[in-house]
Amino acid sequence: MAEKEKVTIYDISKKLNISAATVSRALNNNPKISLKTRKLVMKTAAKMNYKQNKLAQALKSGKTHNVGVIVPYINRNFFSSVIRGIEEELSPHGYHVIICQSHEDVNNEINQINTLLNTQVDGIFMSVAKTTQKTDHIEKVLSENTPLVFFDRKKDVAGLSSVTIDDFRGGYLATEHLIKQGCKKIAHFSGDLNLEIYKNRYEGYIAAMKDYGIEAIKEFSLQVNSKLESGASAVRDLWNHRIKPDAIFSASDYAALGAIQELKKMGVKIPDEVCVVGFSNEPFTKYMELPITSVDQTPVDMGRNAAKVFLEQIQGSKTLTIEKKVVLAPELYIRDSSNRETIEKPLVSKE
Amino acid sequence: MAEKEKVTIYDISKKLNISAATVSRALNNNPKISLKTRKLVMKTAAKMNYKQNKLAQALKSGKTHNVGVIVPYINRNFFSSVIRGIEEELSPHGYHVIICQSHEDVNNEINQINTLLNTQVDGIFMSVAKTTQKTDHIEKVLSENTPLVFFDRKKDVAGLSSVTIDDFRGGYLATEHLIKQGCKKIAHFSGDLNLEIYKNRYEGYIAAMKDYGIEAIKEFSLQVNSKLESGASAVRDLWNHRIKPDAIFSASDYAALGAIQELKKMGVKIPDEVCVVGFSNEPFTKYMELPITSVDQTPVDMGRNAAKVFLEQIQGSKTLTIEKKVVLAPELYIRDSSNRETIEKPLVSKE
DNA sequence: TACTTTAGTGCAATCGATTACAAAAATTAT
DNA sequence: ATAATTTTTGTAATCGATTGCACTAAAGTA
Numbered sequence A, B: 001m002a003e004k005e006k007v008t009i010y011d012i013s014k015k016l017n018i019s020a021a022t023v024s025r026a027l028n029n030n031p032k033i034s035l036k037t038r039k040l041v042m043k044t045a046a047k048m049n050y051k052q053n054k055l056a057q058a059l060k061s062g063k064t065h066n067v068g069v070i071v072p073y074i075n076r077n078f079f080s081s082v083i084r085g086i087e088e089e090l091s092p093h094g095y096h097v098i099i100c101q102s103h104e105d106v107n108n109e110i111n112q113i114n115t116l117l118n119t120q121v122d123g124i125f126m127s128v129a130k131t132t133q134k135t136d137h138i139e140k141v142l143s144e145n146t147p148l149v150f151f152d153r154k155k156d157v158a159g160l161s162s163v164t165i166d167d168f169r170g171g172y173l174a175t176e177h178l179i180k181q182g183c184k185k186i187a188h189f190s191g192d193l194n195l196e197i198y199k200n201r202y203e204g205y206i207a208a209m210k211d212y213g214i215e216a217i218k219e220f221s222l223q224v225n226s227k228l229e230s231g232a233s234a235v236r237d238l239w240n241h242r243i244k245p246d247a248i249f250s251a252s253d254y255a256a257l258g259a260i261q262e263l264k265k266m267g268v269k270i271p272d273e274v275c276v277v278g279f280s281n282e283p284f285t286k287y288m289e290l291p292i293t294s295v296d297q298t299p300v301d302m303g304r305n306a307a308k309v310f311l312e313q314i315q316g317s318k319t320l321t322i323e324k325k326v327v328l329a330p331e332l333y334i335r336d337s338s339n340r341e342t343i344e345k346p347l348v349s350k351e
Numbered sequence C: 001t002a003c004t005t006t007a008g009t010g011c012a013a014t015c016g017a018t019t020a021c022a023a024a025a026a027t028t029a030t
Numbered sequence D: 001a002t003a004a005t006t007t008t009t010g011t012a013a014t015c016g017a018t019t020g021c022a023c024t025a026a027a028g029t030a
Helices: A009-016 A020-027 A035-047 A054-061 A077-093 A106-118 A136-143 A167-180 A196-211 A228-238 A253-265 A283-287 A299-315 B009-016 B020-027 B035-047 B054-061 B077-093 B106-118 B136-143 B167-180 B196-211 B228-238 B253-265 B283-287 B299-315
Strands: A066-071 A096-101 A123-126 A148-151 A161-165 A186-190 A221-223 A247-250 A275-280 A293-296 A325-328 A331-333 B066-071 B096-101 B123-126 B148-151 B161-165 B186-190 B221-223 B247-250 B275-280 B293-296 B325-328 B331-333
Touching (some): A009 A020, A009 A035, A077 A299, A077 B096, A096 B077, A106 A136, A148 A299, A167 A186, A167 A196, A167 A331, A186 A228, A186 A253, A221 A228, A247 A253, B009 B020, B009 B035, B077 B096, B077 B299, B106 B123, B167 B186, B167 B247, B167 B331, B186 B228, B247 B253, B253 B275
Parallel strands (some): A066 A096, A161 A325, A186 A221, A247 A275, B066 B096, B066 B123
């Protein structure tokens, strides 16, 4: 239980009878210090078990080597995967990742940003809350010269970079796939259209319908929460009408699953009568007995890319703000919930 | 785009023609400063948009208000949920949570601990890697007087607190439940017995069998990875013998699912012929068409409790090391994969 | 009035590392 | 050998906030 005696450069300097400045330079491999002393200092430092005090260094340099990540909830598969990507890309560069949750509330978001700025993070990554409308708090980050990189859910703020997937394309791919399965009356469960991502998925859906000359019935587009029950109730609503959909493209896997469960309860055959496609490629989609087709957002990759953008950003001249928009390609994982061609074949769920 | 002018207490002191010391005291509501000056300083600080420099403060006080969390992978539902709990409990107290991944490798774990100690975190939370045997790096944390709290996967190190679930009881409950379903030949898929958690689940299984006077056949206990394919292959192995199990208690939900898929492929009826119970209550277990019975580990609660232990720890006198072991009660979620009583009844999956 | 308290502030050191600038030591040139 | 360089090292300020100690002025006491 040796009491911890923090060793500082002063301790080293005293022991060697040289100045702390020399020690500091030697440890930083400053060529102005003779090789002899440099080696001596290094050796002594190691022997004394010297550990640099990052705090002092951070105070002096203004760089903490900490970055903050703000997400709605950390235990959502998508977000924790992005964070994983960020951590894995940044960790080798000596950065630590601080996580914050907004709980989908702008006010929390504002607070988190403030405390992060207070602790002098070198950068911030974030996916905005659903309730975020104004961007004052975000612009504030910019004005403090702290790089901010959006991922997935972004806001249009001049000078800020972002990494997203091509949600439009994701929506398009999903819809096109359904069309190719022979579906004509395709319903769409959209999310909160206040968020760009959902708007884009919706527009991708509309575009695909148009491109293939299929009418997108207005009543078939519903705003549905990302919950099983919401999906189920949406199905109930839809099936109350005279014209019933023969496919559902849900912008949420959860709503898609709820829909599937409800349809089964109603005795509707999937994918024979109705094809269903979700979005996000949540882990459960591939585990189901009837695996669910879904659009993958490559979250880990998204995190890695966001980290890369950040690294570029801090490398460049600090006066010049670069605005970089990285758009990743979504991938459609076709599974049984929409794959009519597997009906006669043995069931094989992809991935 | 006003260039960011960092306001310090010196700026305030200059403006008011008082010393920085007075400003500092006033801002900290030190009663030695007259109410008049205190209010004046506060007002001026607010007006000048002063923000305390946490780095300077941290350097002076030695407290960063940062804690580190080390987990194998952050995007596993269990771990991200624990982290959520930690974050939510600690955030109101002004702490930030830094996340690190060990990738199930001790060497990473050692590095992470070192960098965390270097950045002077006020505490460390961790779930050890599977490969962790020696505990030198952990004892080092102790010797630096940094509180460390284990959660879920702990090591026995004198003086260190931990928060876990009662895995023995979890194993017991699961097994007991299977016995009550009328199962007699219960197989067990255990995880890496090097980890306490798996050993305890196994022992809970053994104890339940013993208590109910049922023989635990040695060949029915297999070490199985936490992967679908491992569960499937384990089933194939088991069903190659003359005596076949009538139930499986898997220490992993993934292996349980793999087993279920394999059994279905073999035409074995679940739960009629074989009951299956998993462990962890992964989100997918309740979404399946045949929802899987599983033992819930209350991860968010575990995180919250770990955070509480930490808070107590730093409150207490620093010389006295308290060793607190919090053991949470696991909860068995009975679902269709093991619930024979629901066979004639309408399917209702709990939770 | 003279003297002790007490309240309110300021001075200066401190936390540990970095870095202009100055100074000393070692080399080279003349 | 001495001046001119070049190397190497030291001094002291700095990053911002905190705090023990000292000091001033006002209030209280005798």
